[in-house]
Amino acid sequence: VQLQESGPGLVKPSETLSLTCTVSGGSITSYYWSWVRLTPGKGLEWIGFFFHGGGANYNPSLKSRVTISADTSKNQFSLRLSSVTAADTAVYYCARNYVPFDYWGQGMLVTVSS
């Protein structure tokens, strides 16, 4: 299984961060599919997951700003994080499953700056 993040590396404050994870070697109609970020001050932080046929669930601290969705025809799932601030600057990872996260993408640095 391989995962690859893609999207803009620079987002302006108050705008929406959008990332896509393309999965190869496995179908997103099975397993949970997650987003995790690494911030300099806080370490790893779980953002949320998507489960085909079961919807999504999010970190309570981010829930009001996060949406995770999927496009099964492209075997991709996506992250949208609205109203971003500098505190959302991080390396964003997509991963398979949760507890545990067993396969990870290489990560994508997203910087929030004007």
Add this chain to the structure above:
Amino acid sequence: QSALTQPASVSGSPGQSITISCTGTSSDVGSYNLVSWYQQHPDKAPKLMIYEASRRPSGVSNRFSGSKSGNTASLTISGLQAEDEADYYCCSYAGSSTVLFGGGTKLTVL
């Protein structure tokens, strides 16, 4: 929900053993055996080292072991090697389909 508590740093000499602790509460670590540990080298993706508190994925060295007692989980690395120098994160199921990570521990091999 608060992050799980890990020491900021630990160190050891080659060949020695070290243990990294991960303290949570009765709502997360203490209630579920769903604790996992991840190794992260600089600019690399995290790698799963331990799951379900003490199980090792295929391909992970048996120098890595995990345990749990009450609200605290632990990762032990025996026969320390230079390549073990990395950041280590614990993670626990926290109920209601949510997950908590620890703040991370930087391991230095002297």
